[in-house]
Amino acid sequence: xxxxxxxxxxxxxxxxxxxxxxxxxxxxxxxxxxxxxxxxxxxxxxxxxxxxxxxxxxxxxxxxxxxxxxxxxxxxxxxxxxxxxxxxxxxxxxxxxxxxxxxxxxxxxxxxxxxxxxxxxxxxxxxxxxxxxxxxxxxxxxxxxxxxxxxxxxxxxxxxxxxxxxxxxxxxxxxxxxxxxxxxxxxxxxxxxxxxxxxxxxxxxxxxxxxxxxxxxxxxxxxxxxxx
Amino acid sequence: xxxxxxxxxxxxxxxxxxxxxxxxxxxxxxxxxxxxxxxxxxxxxxxxxxxxxxxxxxxxxxxxxxxxxxxxxxxxxxxxxxxxxxxxxxxxxxxxxxxxxxxxxxxxxxxxxxxxxxxxxxxxxxxxxxxxxxxxxxxxxxxxxxxxxxxxxxxxxxxxxxxxxxxxxxxxxxxxxxxxxxxxxxxxxxxxxxxxxxxxxxxxxxxxxxxxxxxxxxxxxxxxxxxxxxxxxxxxxxxxxxxxxxxxxxxxxxxxxxxxxxxxxxxxxxxxxxxxxxxxxxxxxxxxxxxxxxxxxxxxxxxxxxxxxxxxxxxxxxxxxxxxxxxxxxxxxxxxxxxxxxxxxxxxxxxxxxxxxxxxxxxxxxxxxxxxxxxxxxxxxxxxxxxxxxxxxxxxxxxxxxxxxxxxxxxxxxxxxxxxxxxxxxxxxxxxxxxxxxxxxxxxxxxxxxxxxxxxxxxxxxxxxxxxxxxxxxxxxxxxxxxxxxxx
Numbered sequence: 001x002x003x004x005x006x007x008x009x010x011x012x013x014x015x016x017x018x019x020x021x022x023x024x025x026x027x028x029x030x031x032x033x034x035x036x037x038x039x040x041x042x043x044x045x046x047x048x049x050x051x052x053x054x055x056x057x058x059x060x061x062x063x064x065x066x067x068x069x070x071x072x073x074x075x076x077x078x079x080x081x082x083x084x085x086x087x088x089x090x091x092x093x094x095x096x097x098x099x100x101x102x103x104x105x106x107x108x109x110x111x112x113x114x115x116x117x118x119x120x121x122x123x124x125x126x127x128x129x130x131x132x133x134x135x136x137x138x139x140x141x142x143x144x145x146x147x148x149x150x151x152x153x154x155x156x157x158x159x160x161x162x163x164x165x166x167x168x169x170x171x172x173x174x175x176x177x178x179x180x181x182x183x184x185x186x187x188x189x190x191x192x193x194x195x196x197x198x199x200x201x202x203x204x205x206x207x208x209x210x211x212x213x214x215x216x217x218x219x220x221x222x223x224x225x226x227x228x
Numbered sequence: 229x230x231x232x233x234x235x236x237x238x239x240x241x242x243x244x245x246x247x248x249x250x251x252x253x254x255x256x257x258x259x260x261x262x263x264x265x266x267x268x269x270x271x272x273x274x275x276x277x278x279x280x281x282x283x284x285x286x287x288x289x290x291x292x293x294x295x296x297x298x299x300x301x302x303x304x305x306x307x308x309x310x311x312x313x314x315x316x317x318x319x320x321x322x323x324x325x326x327x328x329x330x331x332x333x334x335x336x337x338x339x340x341x342x343x344x345x346x347x348x349x350x351x352x353x354x355x356x357x358x359x360x361x362x363x364x365x366x367x368x369x370x371x372x373x374x375x376x377x378x379x380x381x382x383x384x385x386x387x388x389x390x391x392x393x394x395x396x397x398x399x400x401x402x403x404x405x406x407x408x409x410x411x412x413x414x415x416x417x418x419x420x421x422x423x424x425x426x427x428x429x430x431x432x433x434x435x436x437x438x439x440x441x442x443x444x445x446x447x448x449x450x451x452x453x454x455x456x457x458x459x460x461x462x463x464x465x466x467x468x469x470x471x472x473x474x475x476x477x478x479x480x481x482x483x484x485x486x487x488x489x490x491x492x493x494x495x496x497x498x499x500x501x502x503x504x505x506x507x508x509x510x511x512x513x514x515x516x517x518x519x520x521x522x523x524x525x526x527x528x529x530x531x532x533x534x535x536x537x538x539x540x541x542x543x544x545x546x547x548x549x550x551x552x553x554x555x556x557x558x559x560x561x562x563x564x565x566x567x568x569x570x571x572x573x574x575x576x577x578x579x580x581x582x583x584x585x586x587x588x589x590x591x592x593x594x595x596x597x598x599x600x601x602x603x604x605x606x607x608x609x610x611x612x613x614x615x616x617x618x619x620x621x622x623x624x625x626x627x628x629x630x631x632x633x634x635x636x637x638x639x640x641x642x643x644x645x646x647x648x649x650x651x652x653x654x655x656x657x658x659x660x661x662x663x664x665x666x667x668x669x670x671x672x673x674x675x676x677x678x679x680x681x682x683x684x685x686x687x688x689x690x691x692x693x694x695x696x697x698x699x700x701x702x703x704x705x706x707x708x709x710x711x712x713x714x715x716x
Binding site: 034035036037038039040041042043044045046049052053056057059060063064067068069070071072073074075076077079 | 244246247327328330398400402403404461462465466469471472473474475476477478480484496497498499500501502503505506507509510511513514516517520521524528
C-alpha cells in the first residue's frame with residue numbers, strides 16, 4: 001500500500017469511451033491508486049426504441065380513452081363511461097329490489113318466499129291490506145305488530161302468535177324497502193313505500209311502544225283514516 | 229442529470245484520493261452494513277421457510293401465537309425488504325459513491341451509527357410484528373415505534389451518502405451515481421408520505437389501499453430498483469473492464485424509469501374509480517421502455533465477453549441478478565394486463581414475483597457486489613473456496629424453486645378460483661405441491677446464504693484478529709492478499 005495523493009493526482013484520467021483500460025480490477029487487493037472506475041460510451045439510443053416508445057405512448061392514450069371512463073370519479077369497473085352509469089342509474093332508488101333480500105331474511109319464514117302465507121301468517125299476494133293505495137295502515141302492522149283475527153281476501157284468519165313488532169329492529173329505509181317489495185311482487189302492483197312515509201307513521205304513533213306490548217288489532221287499524 | 233456539474237463543488241479543486249484510502253474509510257461502515265444485511269437475509273429466509281411450511285402443513289409450530297402465519301410471514305417480508313435488501317444495497321451504494329467520487333466516505337462514524345440504529349429498528353419492528361402489533365399495510369407492517377427510528381437512521385446514512393457525493397473529487401458523473409442519488413432522495417419522500425397518510429393521519433376507506441399500492445410500487449420499482457441498478461451498472465463494466473455501452477441510452481432509461489415507474493400500483497378491478505386502475509396499467513406497461521433500455525445497454529456491454537461470467541464470481545452473480553431484473557420486469561408488466569390480472573390477482577403469482585425480485589435481482593446483485601467488495605475492504609482473501617460455487621448453485625436452484633412453482637401454481641390457482649363449479653377446498657388442495665416446491669427452494673436459499681454468512685464472519689474475524697494480535701493466527705489462517713475473485 002502506498003497512499004500517495006500527489007502521485008495519484010497526475011493519474012486522473014479523462015472520462016470517456018475506452019477509458020476502462022489499465023489495471024484489471026479483479027486481480028489484487030493492493031489496487032493501484034488510480035484504479036479505473038467504470039465509464040460510459042457515447043453510442044446513440046437506437047431509433048427503434050424511440051419509435052417503440054412513441055408507439056406505446058400512443059397505445060396508452062388509446063387505452064385511457066377507452067378504459068378510463070373519461071376520468072370520471074363515478075365510473076367504476078366494469079362500466080365504461082359516465083353516460084352509461086347515468087343511464088343505468090335512474091335517480092330513484094329501486095326500493096323493491098333492495099327489499100327482496102330483506103324480505104327473505106325477515107318475513108319469508110312465515111309469509112313464505114312467494115307471499116302465499118301459511119300456517120303462521122296470512123297471504124300477502126293479492127292482499128287488500130298490502131296493496132291499498134295509502135300505505136299508512138300497512139306501515140303500522142310491521143311497526144308495532146298485530147294480534148287477533150283479521151280478514152284477508154274475504155277469508156278470516158286467526159294466528160295464535162300474531163304479527164311480531166319490528167319497529168325497533170328495522171330502520172325506516174329497511175321497512176320502506178320491504179313494504180315496497182311486497183307491494184310490487186307476486187302480481188301486486190301498488191306504488192312503492194318511501195322511507196319518508198314510514199317516518200311519518202312512526203311520528204304519528206310516537207306514543208305507541210314498538211316492543212310488542214301494544215300490537216294493533218284489525219278493528220283498530222280499520223279506524224285509521226286513509227287519504228283519498 | 230447534467231454530465232458535468234459546475235465548478236462550485238470541490239471536485240475540480242482537489243486531487244483524487246487513492247483507492248486504498250477510500251477502501252479503508254469504507255471498511256467499517258460498509259462491511260458492517262453488508263454483514264448485518266446478510267444476517268437479516270438468513271433470518272428472513274428462516275422465517276420465510278417457516279411460514280411456507282405452514283401453508284402445506286398447518287400443524288407446524290402451531291402452538292405459539294408468535295409464530296402464527298399472520299405474524300411470521302410479514303416478519304419475513306420486512307426482514308428481507310428492510311433488514312436485507314435496503315441495507316445491503318445502501319452499503320454497496322456508499323462504497324460505489326466513494327469510489328466513483330474518488331473521495332473517502334464522508335461523515336466518519338455517522339453511517340455506522342445510522343447502520344446500528346437501522347438494525348435495532350428492524351429488530352424492534354420484527355419483534356413488534358411477532359408480538360401482534362402489525363399495522364396491516366403491505367410492506368409497512370412495522371409498528372410506529374419502529375418505523376420512526378428506522379426513518380431517522382435512514383437519514384443518517386443518506387446524509388453521509390449525499391455528503392460523499394457532494395464532496396467528490398471526480399466531476400464527471402457515472403450512471404450509478406444518478407440512480408443512487410435518485411434512490412437516496414426517493415425513499416424519504418415515499419416512506420414519510422406513506423407513514424403520514426396511513427399510520428399517523430390515516431386517510432379514509434379505500435384511499436388507504438391506493439396509498440399503500442403507490443408506496444409498494446415506488447418501494448420496489450423505483451427505490452430498490454434504482455439501488456440495484458446502480459450496483460449492476462457499476463459492477464458489470466467494472467468486472468468486464470470495459471466502458472458501459474452508452475451513456476445516452478442509460479440516460480433515456482433512467483428518466484423513463486423515474487417517470488413511468490412511479491405511477492403504477494393499483495390493479496384493475498379494485499373498488500376505486502376505474503381510471504386509477506387503467507392509469508396504473510398504462511404506466512406499468514410503459515416501464516417496458518426503461519427495461520429495454522437497461523437490458524440493451526447491459527447486453528451490448530457484455531457482447532463478446534460472455535465467457536467472463538464463468539471466471540469471475542462477482543460478474544456471474546451480478547449478470548444473473550440483471551437477468552432476473554429484466555425477467556421480473558417483463559412478468560410484472562404482463563401481470564397487470566386486465567386479461568392476466570383477473571386470473572393472477574390474489575394467487576401465488578404475486579409472491580412468486582416478489583421472490584424473483586428479492587432473491588433473484590436483489591440478492592444475486594448484492595452477492596456479486598459482496599464477492600467484489602468485502603475481500604478488498606478486509607484486505608483479505610476469502611477463507612475458503614468451495615463456498616462460492618455452493619452459494620451460486622444453491623441460489624440458482626433455490627430461486628428457480630421459489631419462483632417458477634409459484635408463478636405456474638398461481639396461474640392454475642387463478643383459473644380454478646374463477647371457475648364457479650370448482651369447490652374451494654379442491655383449489656386449495658391443488659396448490660399444495662407448488663407450495664412444497666417453494667419450501668424446498670427457500671431451504672436451499674437458506675443453506676446457501678447461511679454458508680455465505682459464515683464465510684463473511686470468518687473473513688471479518690480473520691481481519692480483526694489479524695490486525696489486533698497477529699501472533700494468535702497460524703500462518704495458514706493469516707489474511708493474505710486477495711488472489712482473485714475466484715471461479716464460480
